[in-house]
Each structure stands twice: as C-alpha cells, then as structure tokens.
Amino acid sequence: MKELKNFMRAKTKLKSKSQNKKPIGIFDSGFGGLTVMSAMRKKFPNENLIYFGDTAHVPYGSKSKDAVIKFSKNIAAFLLKNNVKLIVAACNTASAFALTALQKSVDIPVIGVIEPGAQSAVNATKIKKIGIIGTEGTISSKSYVKAIKKISKASVYGQACPLFVPLVEEGWTNDAAASYIAQIYLAPLREKKIDTLVLGCTHYPLLKSVLQRAAGNKINLIDSADAVTVKAGNLLANNLLLNDSKKRGSLSFYVSDNPEKFKKIGAKFFKGRIKKVKKIDLG
Numbered sequence: 001m002k003e004l005k006n007f008m009r010a011k012t013k014l015k016s017k018s019q020n021k022k023p024i025g026i027f028d029s030g031f032g033g034l035t036v037m038s039a040m041r042k043k044f045p046n047e048n049l050i051y052f053g054d055t056a057h058v059p060y061g062s063k064s065k066d067a068v069i070k071f072s073k074n075i076a077a078f079l080l081k082n083n084v085k086l087i088v089a090a091c092n093t094a095s096a097f098a099l100t101a102l103q104k105s106v107d108i109p110v111i112g113v114i115e116p117g118a119q120s121a122v123n124a125t126k127i128k129k130i131g132i133i134g135t136e137g138t139i140s141s142k143s144y145v146k147a148i149k150k151i152s153k154a155s156v157y158g159q160a161c162p163l164f165v166p167l168v169e170e171g172w173t174n175d176a177a178a179s180y181i182a183q184i185y186l187a188p189l190r191e192k193k194i195d196t197l198v199l200g201c202t203h204y205p206l207l208k209s210v211l212q213r214a215a216g217n218k219i220n221l222i223d224s225a226d227a228v229t230v231k232a233g234n235l236l237a238n239n240l241l242l243n244d245s246k247k248r249g250s251l252s253f254y255v256s257d258n259p260e261k262f263k264k265i266g267a268k269f270f271k272g273r274i275k276k277v278k279k280i281d282l283g
C-alpha cells in the first residue's frame with residue numbers, strides 16, 4: 001500500500017514519456033548487492049543501472065540501526081541527484097533497518113529485498129517451516145519474520161551467520177572451511193526440520209552449493225536477488241516506467257572507498273567484468 005502511494009506520488013511528478021529512460025539506482029554496503037545488479041541486468045538488459053557500494057562503511061551487518069539509516073539516506077540522496085526512477089536497497093541489512101525511513105524521506109519508489117524474499121519463501125514452503133539466515137542486524141531486526149507473519153502462518157526460525165560475509169569476500173565459497181562453518185550454523189535449523197531457507201544476505205548466493213549440502217538436498221533455497229528483480233519489473237511495468245529503448249542500457253558503478261578492490265572482487269558477484277568504478281565521498 002505504502003509502495004503504491006509512493007508510486008502515485010512519483011507518477012504525478014512525471015512530466016514526459018522520457019521518464020522511463022531514467023536509470024534504476026541499486027545500493028548495498030559493498031560488493032554483495034552486485035548479485036542483485038547482475039540479476040537486474042539479465043532480466044532488464046535495456047535498463048540503465050547505477051550501483052553504489054558503500055565500501056567505506058561495510059559491513060552494515062554489525063552496525064546500529066541509526067548508522068545504517070544515515071548511510072542509506074546519504075546514498076539515496078546521491079542516487080536522486082543522478083535522476084533515478086527507482087531505488088533498490090539490495091542490501092538485506094539496509095532493507096531491514098532503513099527501508100521505511102527511505103520510503104518516508106524520498107519521493108520516488110524505494111524497494112528492498114525482505115518483502116520479495118519473504119513472499120518467495122511463503123510460495124515455496126510446503127510444510128510452513130521457514131529458516132532465515134542473515135547478518136546479525138537482519139536477524140535481530142526480525143524483519144523477515146514480520147514480513148512472513150503478515151502473509152502466512154508459517155513458523156520462522158532465524159540464524160545469524162556473521163562469518164559467511166568475510167568467507168565469501170576471501171573467496172572461500174566452496175571449500176572445507178565454508179562447509180564446516182555452514183554445518184555448525186545450520187544445525188539448529190536442520191533440527192527444526194525446515195523445508196525452505198531464505199538466503200537473507202547479499203553474499204550468500206555465492207555459497208549456494210555449500211549451503212545446499214549443509215541444509216539438505218531437498219531444502220528450497222530462496223535467493224532474494226531474484227525475488228526483488230521480479231518485484232522491480234512488476235512495479236515498473238505497472239507504472240509504464242520500463243525503459244522501451246531497444247539499445248542495451250548503461251552500467252555505472254560508484255563506491256565510497258577502494259574502487260580497484262571493488263573492480264577485482266566485484267566481478268565475482270556481478271558475474272562479469274566491471275570496467276570503470278568511480279569513488280564518491282558522501283561524507
């Protein structure tokens with residue numbers, strides 16, 4: 001409902017048909033949101049996409065709610081200056097802590113990964129038992145639990161997995177250390193006999209095979225990157241804001257620190273070469 005209102009407000013601001021050519025802004029605490037950028041690029045190759053990775057402040061997962069709201073608002077202001085038509089909070093922790101604040105303060109639509117991920121999990125579970133894994137911030141916010149409880153009577157079990165983010169950033173995504181840690185983190189969820197597991201963090205899609213083994217072969221793994229991409233597409237289509245250009249859209253990448261490292265590590269998350277990254281100081 002809030003999103004609809006947001007969109008109506010945004011629509012009244014539309015002055016010409018060229019509004020649909022505006023870029024989509026995607027942000028994250030660092031590299032992780034590139035999994036969302038990659039899914040968006042695949043699904044909407046004609047859209048112009050702008051990505052902001054807040055590499056000066058990563059990780060968000062262990063920061064306070066106030067800090068994450070402040071960082072997210074600064075990024076939204078930067079994306080607005082770049083004339084975006086939609087903002088996607090690709091970061092689960094930012095979606096958990098800052099989405100409502102952003103939706104209140106910005107007059108274009110802002111969507112996050114929690115609600116679409118929750119909806120996909122509810123669609124997937126047969127026995128109404130869902131596990132959520134994420135950063136300490138995402139799990140302690142209970143955002144996924146609340147989003148699922150709004151639409152289903154499913155039992156929901158959360159598990160913070162703080163070691164996964166550094167493991168993925170070190171490139172240890174499919175080795176013995178990752179498997180061992182995953183077994184330990186997922187043991188309580190296995191005991192609850194869940195049939196669906198939400199990968200509630202941007203980095204976890206890179207651990208998919210390890211997580212599938214640790215959770216059990218039959219467990220549905222839910223990737224919020226895919227879910228939020230579908231939601232973004234529906235919102236844009238319903239509001240005639242999908243880019244109707246036949247040309248391939250542009251890709252722009254910005255970070256708050258260390259653009260060279262972003263280029264190197266980011267390629268893994270984006271599943272493609274990142275040619276140019278610009279450093280922006282948001283204060």
Ligand code: DGL
Binds near residue numbers: 028029093200201
């Ligand atoms: N992007 C964050 C998330 O999805 C993970 C990394 C971090 O802690 O900043 O929650």
